Amino acid sequence: MENTAPLKPTETELEILQILWQHGPSTVRFVNEEQSKTKETGYTTTLKLLQIMHEKNLVTRDEESRSHVYRAAVTEEETQQHLLGRFLDTAFRGSAMKLVMQALGNHRTTPDELNQIRHLLKKLEDDSSNADS
């Protein structure tokens, strides 16, 4: 087994993953065009990044057609989960609560979203009350 689990994309790698998650399997050209919407990026720069990500097993690629098609090899959720864990430790000393409070307090959240969170809170409460059953 040489398939060491990946996870810990760099900033730019994460940008590319976002594109793949959002649009599904894509060619280098497509990824590059998406990337260029935000910031001028050379074609070979994108190519190189995808090749590196391929080596790291962050993406897989289909080499059938001449233009290889890359696809994310990690899910958005697991990556977010991992990044969140790290971020929590480095920036909030592990206090999920503090992070949540700041996130809720300082970023516009719609009433509907607040409701969803309320539901989650209720669920968490229920779960914890029969935690030891």
Next chain:
Amino acid sequence: MENTAPLKPTETELEILQILWQHGPSTVRFVNEEQSKTKETGYTTTLKLLQIMHEKNLVTRDEESRSHVYRAAVTEEETQQHLLGRFLDTAFRGSAMKLVMQALGNHRTTPDELNQIRHLLKKLEDDSSNADS
């Protein structure tokens, strides 16, 4: 004016800021010892970092005594706020809600903390209902 506002500490700089926030103004030696609890770190490595942070205005220093005393020049809250904003964009495409849900769902949160969040939710709700007054 050459006092350009700082903010955007690197990973290691953040670690050091955490130490300063937690323990207050400290000497290089102290910071280094704290740092070494986690990961072997050379004294001059810590020193250099603090010097760089000083140049960037991330910390100030008192040069009275021979051993300079460094102190954080940015607050934990403003830094967290800034980092959170960036993190939200890069990892959660700006959705504070998604982040909150994941943070609450996957990291132990005590009933008391859940309560605090509930209070915050209530407050947010109240605020929004007289938002246009």
Next chain:
DNA sequence: TCAATTATACGAAGCTTTTCGTAAAAAGAA
């Protein structure tokens, strides 16, 4: 067929961040 276009591969330059070696000054101990 042959030139122009579009791909991949690859190495290396360019940056940023981190680590460390060394020199010099200050303080303390013998």
Next chain:
DNA sequence: TTCTTTTTACGAAAAGCTTCGTATAATTGA
């Protein structure tokens, strides 16, 4: 005083990430 320890300063090596130039192969189309 003189040797040792502790400190700052500084430069540069080391490491990691991003960007780009160039070579080469495949494809297209005139």
